Amino acid sequence: MNFEKITIILCRTSHPGNIGSAARAMLTMGFKNLKLVSPNTFPSSEAVALASGAEEVLNQAKLYTSIEEAIAEHQCVIGFSARQRELTQPHINLTSLAYTLNENYSDQAIAILFGNETNGLSNDEIKHCHLLCFIDSNPTYASLNLAQAVQLCCYELRMASNKSEGLLINKKQKDFVSADRMNGFFDHLEETLDQIGFLKKVQGERLMHRLRLLFNRTQLDEEEVNILRGILKETQKKIK
Numbered sequence: 009m010n011f012e013k014i015t016i017i018l019c020r021t022s023h024p025g026n027i028g029s030a031a032r033a034m035l036t037m038g039f040k041n042l043k044l045v046s047p048n049t050f051p052s053s054e055a056v057a058l059a060s061g062a063e064e065v066l067n068q069a070k071l072y073t074s075i076e077e078a079i080a081e082h083q084c085v086i087g088f089s090a091r092q093r094e095l096t097q098p099h100i101n102l103t104s105l106a107y108t109l110n111e112n113y114s115d116q117a118i119a120i121l122f123g124n125e126t127n128g129l130s131n132d133e134i135k136h137c138h139l140l141c142f143i144d145s146n147p148t149y150a151s152l153n154l155a156q157a158v159q160l161c162c163y164e165l166r167m168a169s170n171k172s173e174g175l176l177i178n179k180k181q182k183d184f185v186s187a188d189r190m191n192g193f194f195d196h197l198e199e200t201l202d203q204i205g206f207l208k209k210v211q212g213e214r215l216m217h218r219l220r221l222l223f224n225r226t227q228l229d230e231e232e233v234n235i236l237r238g239i240l241k242e243t244q245k246k247i248k
Contacts, residue, residue, distance in 0.1 A: 009114045009169035015041040016158060017078050019133055020124040024052030029155030030122075031065035032058065037162035042069040043078050043119075075121075075133050080188035082119035084109070084227075087129050087137035088157060090150055097140050097221060102160060105141045106168035116184055120161060125154050135217060136187060138224045184227050193233050194220060200240045203247055 016034055021027055027050060031042060042065050044050055050071065059066055072078040079085050086109075092099050100108070109118060121137065123129035134140065143152060143160055152160075198216055201207045207215065228236070 009110045009165060011038050011165075011169075012041070013116065014039060014118045014120065014165065015043055015082065016162075017043040017045060017075075017119050017121045018047065018154070019045045019075065019121060019129060021047040021050075021154070022125050024049045024055040025058045026125060026154040027052070027069075028055035028058030028060075028062075028066065029153075030158040031055070031069070032060050032062040033155050033159035034162055035062040035065050037159070037166045039162050039165075040065055040068070042066070043072060044069055045072045045075055045078050047071070075136060076187075076191060079119050079121075079136055080186060080191075081117055082187050083116040083184040084113045084118045084139075085121065085137045085187055086118065087121045087134050087140050088123070088142070088161070089129055089134065089140045090142055096134070097137055097224060099140045099142060102141055102143050102164050105139065106164040108139070109165065110168040110171075112182075113184075117186070119187075122154060122157060135220055136191075138227060182227070183229055185230050185233050189230075189233055190223070190228070193223075193228075193237060196237055196240050200243055203244060 016030065016039065018027060018030060021044065024047070027044065027047060034040065034042065050069075051066070055066060056063060070078075086105065087097075089099070121129060121133060123133060141161075143150075143157060145152065194216070197219065198207070198212075201215075202212075
């Protein structure tokens with residue numbers, strides 16, 4: 009597993025100290041790529057203090073105002089969510105996630121999303137994810153802070169990578185498209201469905217959510233996206 013292609017994304021973090029603690033947790037396990045989406049306070053002396061020497065992670069952290077911008081370059085997006093949602097992606101435990109990423113996505117640009125300390129990931133953030141992950145914990149007291157969750161995630165990824173070292177993997181991994189390309193496809197699909205009047209016959213927002221789940225579960229490559237967008241383009245020509 010190429011750690012340089014894995015990015016931890018913290019969304020709407022309330023407390024700057026949690027950003028510093030998360031940076032420390034990352035560097036301890038060999039991860040350096042950190043993105044921050046609309047943090048409450050950053051840069052911050054509190055973040056630096058709790059980073060405990062992991063300032064290099066903080067110094068190169070990238071700031072974004074939207075989740076779409078933050079994940080644009082990534083081909084695989086994972087969201088951490090303790091609870092199962094309605095109409096949702098596959099929800100797997102952390103150990104299974106580490107194995108899955110190592111076996112199927114080791115050459116992809118991977119984004120791992122953690123939500124706000126109080127509310128977790130929003131529905132808008134979750135809709136971009138290919139998989140959701142949970143950490144096995146006490147069902148009556150599942151109280152992990154943000155940095156602890158990041159630490160466990162990075163540890164499991166490191167362990168999965170260590171187990172595969174020296175093994176010859178013969179299968180060729182699929183080259184998935186980026187989140188930016190997929191969002192362009194979803195916009196094109198929604199526009200076409202609206203033009204043919206289909207969205208008016210059903211609950212449009214709910215339908216698009218289900219279609220996102222369908223295609224994210226499939227995970228398309230570049231040629232497949234080009235084929236689908238070609239179909240949409242020809243459909244739009246016909247209806248005009």
